Amino acid sequence: MEKLLDILRELHPETDFETETRLVDGGILASFDVVMLITRIEEEFGVVIPAKEIVPKNFNSAAALFALITRIGEQDD
Amino acid sequence: MKTVLEYLSARQSAGPDRPMFSDERETLTAEDVALRSDRIGSALIMRGASREPVLVWMRRGGAMIAAFFGVWKANCFYVPVDTEMGESRIRSIVERVKPRFAIVDESADALLSACGYTGEALDASTLLSEPADPDALETAGKQTLDSDPAYLVFTSGSTGAPKGVVGVHRALIDYAEQITKTLRATDSDVFGMQAPLYVDACMKEILSALKCGSSVVLVPKKLFMTPVPLVEFLNAHRVTALCWVVPALTLISALHTFDAVVPQYLKTVAFGSEVMPPKQLSVWRAHVKARYLNLYGPTECTGMSCFYEVDRDFADDERIPIGRAFDNTEIFLIDENGRRSDEGEIFIRGTCVCHGYYRDPERTAKAFVQNPLNPDYPETVYRTGDLGRINDRGELEFLGRRDDQIKHMGHRIELGELEAAAKAVAGVDAACAVFDRERSVLGLVYTGAIEKAALLSALREKLPEYLLPKRTAQTERLPLTENGKTDRKAAALLLYR
Numbered sequence: 001m002e003k004l005l006d007i008l009r010e011l012h013p014e015t016d017f018e019t020e021t022r023l024v025d026g027g028i029l030a031s032f033d034v035v036m037l038i039t040r041i042e043e044e045f046g047v048v049i050p051a052k053e054i055v056p057k058n059f060n061s062a063a064a065l066f067a068l069i070t071r072i073g074e075q076d077d
Numbered sequence: 078m079k080t081v082l083e084y085l086s087a088r089q090s091a092g093p094d095r096p097m098f099s100d101e102r103e104t105l106t107a108e109d110v111a112l113r114s115d116r117i118g119s120a121l122i123m124r125g126a127s128r129e130p131v132l133v134w135m136r137r138g139g140a141m142i143a144a145f146f147g148v149w150k151a152n153c154f155y156v157p158v159d160t161e162m163g164e165s166r167i168r169s170i171v172e173r174v175k176p177r178f179a180i181v182d183e184s185a186d187a188l189l190s191a192c193g194y195t196g197e198a199l200d201a202s203t204l205l206s207e208p209a210d211p212d213a214l215e216t217a218g219k220q221t222l223d224s225d226p227a228y229l230v231f232t233s234g235s236t237g238a239p240k241g242v243v244g245v246h247r248a249l250i251d252y253a254e255q256i257t258k259t260l261r262a263t264d265s266d267v268f269g270m271q272a273p274l275y276v277d278a279c280m281k282e283i284l285s286a287l288k289c290g291s292s293v294v295l296v297p298k299k300l301f302m303t304p305v306p307l308v309e310f311l312n313a314h315r316v317t318a319l320c321w322v323v324p325a326l327t328l329i330s331a332l333h334t335f336d337a338v339v340p341q342y343l344k345t346v347a348f349g350s351e352v353m354p355p356k357q358l359s360v361w362r363a364h365v366k367a368r369y370l371n372l373y374g375p376t377e378c379t380g381m382s383c384f385y386e387v388d389r390d391f392a393d394d395e396r397i398p399i400g401r402a403f404d405n406t407e408i409f410l411i412d413e414n415g416r417r418s419d420e421g422e423i424f425i426r427g428t429c430v431c432h433g434y435y436r437d438p439e440r441t442a443k444a445f446v447q448n449p450l451n452p453d454y455p456e457t458v459y460r461t462g463d464l465g466r467i468n469d470r471g472e473l474e475f476l477g478r479r480d481d482q483i484k485h486m487g488h489r490i491e492l493g494e495l496e497a498a499a500k501a502v503a504g505v506d507a508a509c510a511v512f513d514r515e516r517s518v519l520g521l522v523y524t525g526a527i528e529k530a531a532l533l534s535a536l537r538e539k540l541p542e543y544l545l546p547k548r549t550a551q552t553e554r555l556p557l558t559e560n561g562k563t564d565r566k567a568a569a570l571l572l573y574r
Contacts, residue, residue, distance in 0.1 A: 010547070010548055011547055012533065013529040013530045013533050013549060014529075014530040014531070014533035014534040014537065024299075024302060029302065030542045030543075030545075031298055031299070031301035031302050032301060032302075032324045032325070032328060032486050033302070033547075034302045034303075034328065034332075035324065035327065035328055035331055035332065036516075036517075036518070036547065038332060039331070048333065049332070049333075050333060050336065050337065051304050051305050051332050051333045051334040051336060051337045051338075052305045052337045054302075054303050054304055054305065054332060055303050055305070055306065056302075056303065059302075
């Protein structure tokens with residue numbers, strides 16, 4: 001989780017990612033931010049995020065995103 | 078023909094009920110667009126507007142495009158503004174232009190006075206409730222010249238102040254001819270528009286709709302975060318043509334979207350505004366059979382000036398050419414000695430060259446210059462600041478910039494504008510903006526007491542989203558070159574410390 005928070009803070013140091021739950025719906029993540037974010041996650045966590053998982057509910061909070069990464073990681077194993 | 082609005086009458090008689098512009102809220106037919114623009118034009122004339130800039134500050138949608146046309150019908154030129162441009166950008170536009178009239182909807186209400194606007198704010202829905210005045214419209218139409226301004230759009234400026242590019246009617250007529258020919262637009266095409274309406278990029282679709290009867294669907298901005306719903310949207314609307322900035326296309330290809338869903342109706346995929354990575358183009362071409370066009374052109378020359386139709390495969394380290402100039406436009410390269418050359422700065426001449434920058438003679442004189450190859454009579458050409466070369470096949474290639482301008486997320490950015498905004502924040506002593514081309518990351522290195530988070534919050538208030546740094550580093554002092562200038566290359570390294 002800490003690794004994910006670091007990636008997110010690099011993009012938006014002004015946001016409190018531990019509490020924010022409207023990253024997409026609240027417009028904090030900009031359009032096109034998502035490519036950079038996913039590329040970094042795929043590098044750092046060694047997972048491939050399927051395109052159909054790239055929907056607001058998986059990206060609205062750091063917790064949801066972490067749950068997604070964990071779920072995909074388990075499927076891969 | 079004096080303005081591209083003459084095409085609108087043809088559209089009205091050819092198919093008044095055909096959808097012209099659709100957005101999340103409504104679909105406007107050719108008839109709707111004509112009626113609305115008549116009413117808005119009449120209402121402006123009635124209030125005394127003539128040959129002057131009119132601010133149009135509305136939500137992105139067909140209603141805003143109809144308002145643009147209404148401004149033309151009143152023999153005025155529009156200045157498009159969107160809340161997403163950010164308060165400080167809008168304030169500097171308002172200060173420079175000082176418009177007497179603004180056409181607004183509820184998206185502008187709260188911010189108008191905060192941005193220093195003191196003129197009359199005309200609610201679009203009020204203007205639409207007033208009757209059209211055919212006589213007044215006819216008189217205004219007669220007074221319009223094809224050499225008059227059509228719009229003022231603002232691009233990033235190096236000293237912090239954006240530059241207002243004065244677009245001209247006859248250049249739009251020319252552009253309508255060239256861009257629709259290049260795109261092979263027809264009345265069976267459906268364009269999925271990605272561009273915001275406050276840049277000239279939106280003209281590709283608008284002109285295709287006017288001249289060829291294509292229909293335009295404005296793709297909601299929020300879809301450009303979610304590639305699968307984005308492609309599903311294109312399929313649901315049977316979109317046949319895209320003219321998108323490169324990051325919008327790579328959002329789809331880089332995130333394995335084609336494993337889940339593939340666009341089914343596309344015939345034309347045009348891209349531009351920054352360099353397309355060949356790898357991403359290959360992914361697209363492997364999954365979607367269409368014509369692929371690389372477009373290039375500065376706002377100062379009215380939309381795009383040159384194109385290359387992809388006709389071969391490219392290795393990952395190859396350059397996709399920008400091809401050759403549109404008809405009625407010449408592109409030539411000038412070397413350091415001021416001579417025509419196969420490699421050098423890109424100059425553009427033709428009807429497409431706009432009138433210069435609004436209330437900005439200094440910066441106009443630097444970019445709109447006498448043709449260096451013509452000593453005989455006055456001839457203004459535009460020097461782009463871009464570097465190019467002619468390859469072995471005779472195609473033009475884009476090499477990069479002469480200065481600190483970059484293209485990022487489809488927008489032109491002067492690093493100086495980000496620096497100027499950062500330096501204006503209390504607690505920042507010095508700032509250096511850098512662009513990491515490899516990772517396509519805009520970064521900011523600064524000195525001063527303010528924390529990163531507070532600085533970012535302050536910048537967020539002032540700047541449009543695409544000008545916000547994605548990486549920030551605080552440092553004791555900025556690295557300098559031997560000449561005592563800020564060393565951007567060394568500063569860039571600090572970002573990844």
